[in-house]
Amino acid sequence: MTFDEVVRQRSSKRDFSDRDVPDELIESLLATALTAPSSSNTQPYRVAIAKGATRNAIRERLTQKFIKANRVKRLSLPKKIWHGVTGNILPDGDFKNDTNYPKKLKQRAVECGMGLYETLGIARDDYAARDRQMQRNFEFFDAPVALFIFVHGERGVYGALDTGIFLQTLMLAATNHGLGSCAQAALAVWASPVRHYFNIDKDYKLICGLSLGYPTEHEVNRFQPKKCSVGEACFQPKLCI
DSSP states (O other), rough: OOOHHHHHHOOOOBBOOOOOOHHHHHHHHHHHHHTSOHHHHGGOOOEEEHHHHHHHHHHHHHHHHHHHHHHHSSSHHHHHHHHHHHTOOOOOOOOOOOOOOHHHHHHHHHHHHHHHHHHTTOOOTTHHHHHHHHHHHHHHOOSSSSEEEEEEEEEEHHHHHHHHHHHHHHHHHHHHHTTTEEEEEEEOOOOOOHHSOOOTTTTTEEEEEEEEOOOOOOOOGOOOOOOOOOOHHSSSOOOOO
């Protein structure tokens, strides 16, 4: 594929086959991603790669936390806290999972969600189906590989910027090799399952996860949300006198 074809073909995949992704291919993708630019070449990111038994164990822990948390989400606040503490289901991620979007950005998020559910045939009031689809995040959409992306906690917004560039490079490299991927903030809601299975340096914080594998022909993988136009993305110049 040409570069433009790779960029335009990449989209978030939400259904994967169980076909194995060889370790040497994963290493090659990461080697490509590590050529990405970063502030003063600091490369303030690290990756935990979960496959096989480790992947299965983390998937199970995350899924159980989601199921338990979902059961109490409509309870009163005191009961939520009580069940959250006693059930060990309170979010313990390193960053707040912030979905308080400004009005204009929230509109795009809502349109994206509605488009996804429409593709899947999930009605707006079918809360059970919506919850099930949300649970798929913590099952890695059945992808055989889950990568957890960490950023150095002292680099602030610039660390997040560098990590985003690294992540995009990784996803494009995956697309070029016929793989699919899905970057997921949801996988950073609970950090403890990942820290349980990996020796994570104390300075690094979990910022997101990435499901990686070979996508299926499921209709959900054909969904692509509408992107804004170049005109919408660019500020207009002031009129000079």
